[in-house]
Each structure stands twice: as structure tokens, then as C-alpha cells.
Amino acid sequence: xxxxTFLDSTELVLNMGPQHPSTHxxxxxxxxxxxxxxxxxxxxxxxxxxxIEKIAENRTWxxxxxxxxxxxxxxxxxxxxxxxxAVEKLINCEVPxxxxxxxxxxxxxxxIGSHLLWLGTHxxxxxxxxxxxxxxREREESLKILEKYCGARLTTHAFRIGGLQFxxxxxxxxxxxxxxxxxxxxxxxYEELLTNNRIWVGRLQNVGVLTAEQCKDYGVTGxxxxxxxxxxxxxxxxxxxxxEQYDFEIPTRTNGDTYDRYLVRMQEMRQSVRIIRQAVEGxxxxxxxxxxxxxxxxxxxxxxxxxxxxxxxxxxxxxxxGSAQPYRVRVRPPSFxxxxxxxxxxxxxxxxxxxxxxxxxxxxxxxxxx
Amino acid sequence: xxxPLLRKILLVDLxxxxxxxxxxQNPKNIYTEQYPAERPQVAERxxxxxxxxxxxxxxxxxNACGACALACPEQLxxxxxxxxxxxxxxxxxxxTFDLSRCMFCxxxxxxxxxxxxxxxQDFELATYSRNELIWDRQMLEDGPxxxxxxx
Numbered sequence: 001x002x003x004x005t006f007l008d009s010t011e012l013v014l015n016m017g018p019q020h021p022s023t024h025x026x027x028x029x030x031x032x033x034x035x036x037x038x039x040x041x042x043x044x045x046x047x048x049x050x051x052i053e054k055i056a057e058n059r060t061w062x063x064x065x066x067x068x069x070x071x072x073x074x075x076x077x078x079x080x081x082x083x084x085x086a087v088e089k090l091i092n093c094e095v096p097x098x099x100x101x102x103x104x105x106x107x108x109x110x111x112i113g114s115h116l117l118w119l120g121t122h123x124x125x126x127x128x129x130x131x132x133x134x135x136x137r138e139r140e141e142s143l144k145i146l147e148k149y150c151g152a153r154l155t156t157h158a159f160r161i162g163g164l165q166f167x168x169x170x171x172x173x174x175x176x177x178x179x180x181x182x183x184x185x186x187x188x189x190y191e192e193l194l195t196n197n198r199i200w201v202g203r204l205q206n207v208g209v210l211t212a213e214q215c216k217d218y219g220v221t222g223x224x225x226x227x228x229x230x231x232x233x234x235x236x237x238x239x240x241x242x243x244e245q246y247d248f249e250i251p252t253r254t255n256g257d258t259y260d261r262y263l264v265r266m267q268e269m270r271q272s273v274r275i276i277r278q279a280v281e282g283x284x285x286x287x288x289x290x291x292x293x294x295x296x297x298x299x300x301x302x303x304x305x306x307x308x309x310x311x312x313x314x315x316x317x318x319x320x321x322g323s324a325q326p327y328r329v330r331v332r333p334p335s336f337x338x339x340x341x342x343x344x345x346x347x348x349x350x351x352x353x354x355x356x357x358x359x360x361x362x363x364x365x366x367x368x369x370x
Numbered sequence: 371x372x373x374p375l376l377r378k379i380l381l382v383d384l385x386x387x388x389x390x391x392x393x394x395q396n397p398k399n400i401y402t403e404q405y406p407a408e409r410p411q412v413a414e415r416x417x418x419x420x421x422x423x424x425x426x427x428x429x430x431x432x433n434a435c436g437a438c439a440l441a442c443p444e445q446l447x448x449x450x451x452x453x454x455x456x457x458x459x460x461x462x463x464x465x466t467f468d469l470s471r472c473m474f475c476x477x478x479x480x481x482x483x484x485x486x487x488x489x490x491q492d493f494e495l496a497t498y499s500r501n502e503l504i505w506d507r508q509m510l511e512d513g514p515x516x517x518x519x520x521x
Contacts, residue, residue: 063443066475134394151415152417155475192386192387193390196386198378
């Protein structure tokens with residue numbers, strides 16, 4: 001045992017969370033510290049565990065649909081889309097083109113809403129108070145469209161297996177296009193506030209670097225992967241719900257640090273607007289619900305579908321034994337898997353960087369704990 | 371483009387940010403809702419408190435088929451009915467809706483064949499005890515009457 005001198009500090013173990021405001025929910029991080037330096041982290045999850053996958057086994061296929069909104073509650077529409085696509089694959093159901101286009105519009109609107117919430121809270125963690133008010137102001141507009149369409153803002157239950165429950169309301173296209181026109185200048189406004197801001201750049205550049213190789217090793221997906229330079233987006237790679245018809249780009253950066261992830265997400269919001277515009281302008285007429293039995297009894301078998309949720313690759317693995325209830329539903333949430341990289345990203349950094357890295361990973365604890 | 375050092379000295383980034391802030395100071399752009407004083411108008415399709423609707427003669431629309439109770443993922447609806455010996459039809463006697471477990475998914479109103487149960491635009495549902503959240507037929511037909519405090 002070496003003799004401790006006045007300047008030496010021993011290893012200190014500190015709890016961050018589960019009530020810490022910048023852990024974005026109920027994440028508990030056990031930090032091993034040497035002074036201000038982080039030697040290692042340990043994530044404790046499960047404070048929000050509700051056993052959603054087990055609940056699925058006691059519900060019918062259609063009844064489980066509203067529960068998936070509670071996974072990533074910031075982007076509930078994406079969850080519903082992934083679950084519906086998985087069940088539709090299982091029962092081999094063709095979704096009408098109009099339903100597909102409306103699904104794309106709502107998912108992209110929700111992606112914008114999710115990214116706005118991320119930007120606001122991330123900036124708040126870094127110490128910029130203003131963007132959170134601006135972001136929530138615009139997010140409100142996107143939520144209003146969702147509320148008018150399906151009657152709820154957060155836990156939307158917007159889609160049904162086989163298509164949609166609701167026809168679009170009167171003036172839906174006008175509202176969505178008005179949102180697009182209003183929103184693009186606002187993104188420039190956020191960038192004006194943050195992109196060149198010296199404090200912002202200083203706090204984010206070269207913080208939480210994750211190279212492309214490391215991303216692949218950890219299975220990290222979404223904007224975190226794209227900021228490391230990997231052009232991987234499931235909307236392009238394995239198109240679903242008619243994404244192959246829309247013309248959009250996959251924004252990528254090369255450094256893989258927190259600042260690049262910020263830039264990638266800002267570009268993604270612009271691309272989402274581009275997709276929404278194309279989808280609204282080419283919105284086909286026709287039925288909105290495919291042929292689905294009233295009491296759904298899929299043939300015995302299994303299906304896996306993954307989509308590009310705002311946080312990364314969201315997958316649903318559903319198994320049917322031929323009865324009216326799922327045999328097993330397994331969720332592959334992007335947040336849970338992206339969180340694994342936290343230890344790698346903050347190793348040797350400062351405590352303040354841990355806050356920045358948790359913010360940039362964009363985790364939602366409803367999805368991590370399920 | 372100004373050299374970075376000059377930008378640093380002249381605090382250009384700071385003033386660019388401040389310009390955005392001052393642009394937003396226009397009192398026309400006030401977004402805060404003064405909630406208890408002015409109540410928001412929620413959308414037409416909003417899924418709030420349930421209501422058991424009646425026709426124009428004050429007779430309930432519900433034909434006690436129990437489709438809502440079957441469709442509900444939380445199984446919180448209990449429909450009580452008695453068969454009328456003359457018309458051989460079921461008639462509604464009691465209807466219980468446990469709002470404390472309701473997640474407002476709207477599957478009851480989707481399932482209802484006679485559009486009797488509907489999730490309405492009422493959203494002020496706070497109560498002082500959990501027992502008050504179990505709504506009987508009377509409560510479902512009349513709807514909630516939240517106290518309005520004038521300020």
C-alpha cells in the first residue's frame with residue numbers, strides 16, 4: 001500500500017442519478033473517479049422497468065399496440081410503426097399506399113419532435129438555456145398535428161395493424177406543409193445560436209469520441225454511428241413503408257465526437273422536412289386499412305422488422321404460436337444498445353463530459369428499461 | 371469571413387446569438403398559455419374522459435354487447451346487462467369504467483358498434499382519491515364537472 005501524500009487522491013465512487021436531472025430520466029451511473037477524471041462507469045438500469053415484453057404475452061396482437069408507445073415515449077409513432085410492420089410481416093398483409101404515405105409523414109414529424117426535444121435538453125445540460133424554449137415552441141406545433149390526427153400528443157396509438165384507424169382530418173396537408181415552411185428557418189435559428197458559439201464548440205468538440213470501428217463493435221446505430229462516418233440508415237438500406245420513393249440524403253460526419261453528432265442531427269431534421277414535403281405532395285388517394293381479420297390469429301412463425309427510429313435501429317421480433325396472443329415479443333431498442341458505449345466514450349474524460357455524452361446519446365429510459 | 375482571432379476579440383458569436391434572442395422579444399410571439407384562466411381548445415379527436423352517449427330522447431345508445439370490455443387492453447370496463455323478456459334484447463343496467471387504469475388508447479370507441487362510448491375532449495380528471503376515478507354509469511353519462519376557479 002503506497003503511502004498517501006497530500007496531493008494524491010484515492011479512487012472515489014460516486015452515484016450519478018437516478019434522480020439527477022441530466023441523466024434524462026431514471027438512469028443511475030456509478031462513476032469511478034480520480035478527482036475530476038472519470039476512470040470508469042457502470043450503468044444501473046431498470047428503474048422504469050414495466051415488463052412490457054411480458055405484458056405482450058397476455059394481450060391480443062391488436063391490444064398490445066398502445067403499449068409500444070410507452071417504450072420510446074418521445075417518438076411513440078416510430079414504435080407503433082415498427083410493431084405494426086412486424087405483425088404485418090407475420091400475417092403477410094399488404095398495407096395500402098395511402099396508409100404508407102401517411103405513416104411516413106407522421107413518423108418524420110415525430111422524428112423532428114424527438115430531435116427537438118434532444119436538442120433542447122442537450123443544450124440545457126451544456127448550459128445553454130435559450131434553445132430549450134425555442135425547441136419546445138416548435139415541437140408543440142408538430143405535436144398539435146399529431147393531436148389533430150389521432151387524438152393524443154405523446155402516446156399516440158396512431159397506427160393499426162394493416163394500416164391506419166383514422167382518415168386524415170380536413171386540412172391535414174395544409175397543416176403539415178405550413179409546419180415545414182415554418183420549421184426550416186427555425187433550424188437555421190438554432191444553428192445561429194449554437195453552431196459557432198465558442199462555449200458550445202468548446203464543450204462538445206473532441207468529447208466522447210467513438211470511432212466507426214468502435215461503433216460497429218458496440219452495435220451502436222443511428223446518428224451516433226453516422227457521425228462516425230458510416231453511411232448506414234435503414235430507411236435507405238432496407239426500405240420500409242415506401243421510403244424507397246423519397247429522395248433524401250443520409251447526413252454523415254467523420255470525427256465521431258459530440259459536436260459531429262449535433263451537426264448530423266441538425267441535418268437530419270432538414271432531411272425529414274424534405275421527406276415530409278415529398279410525401280404530402282404525392283399523397284395518394286385510396287383505402288387506409290388493408291385486409292386484416294377482426295380477431296387476429298397469425299400463423300405460427302416469427303418475424304423481425306427493424307426501422308430507423310430517431311435514436312437508431314429499432315427492431316421488433318415477434319413470435320406467434322397460432323393463437324390470438326403473441327407467444328413472444330422482443331424489442332431491440334436503440335437507446336439500450338447505444339448506452340453500452342457510455343463507458344468507452346467517457347473513459348478519461350471529466351464529470352461534465354459525462355453529462356454531455358449522456359445527452360448526445362439521446363437515450364430515453366422508457367426504452368432502455370422497457 | 372473574418373479571421374477567427376478577430377471573431378474572438380470582437381465577440382462576434384455572442385452578438386449573433388443575442389440577435390436571435392432579441393428577434394424573439396416581440397410581444398406578438400407570446401406562446402405561454404395562462405392555463406387555469408384560459409383553457410386550451412383541444413383537438414376534435416382528442417382522447418380524454420370517456421362518455422356514454424344518449425340519443426335525443428335521453429335513451430342510452432349502448433346495446434350492452436360488451437365489445438368495448440373485450441377490446442380494452444386493461445380490461446377495465448364492466449358492462450352489466452339484463453335480457454328484456456318482451457323484446458328478447460339485452461338492456462344496459464350498469465356500466466363501470468375504471469379511469470385509474472385507463473391509458474386512453476381509444477380501443478373501446480373503435481370497437482363500439484353503436485358509437486355509444488366515446489373519449490371526449492374533457493381532460494381535467496384529477497381527483498382527491500383513487501375511488502373517485504372509478505366511474506359508474508351515472509358519471510359516464512353526465513360527464514365530469516371540473517370546478518372552475520375564477521382569477
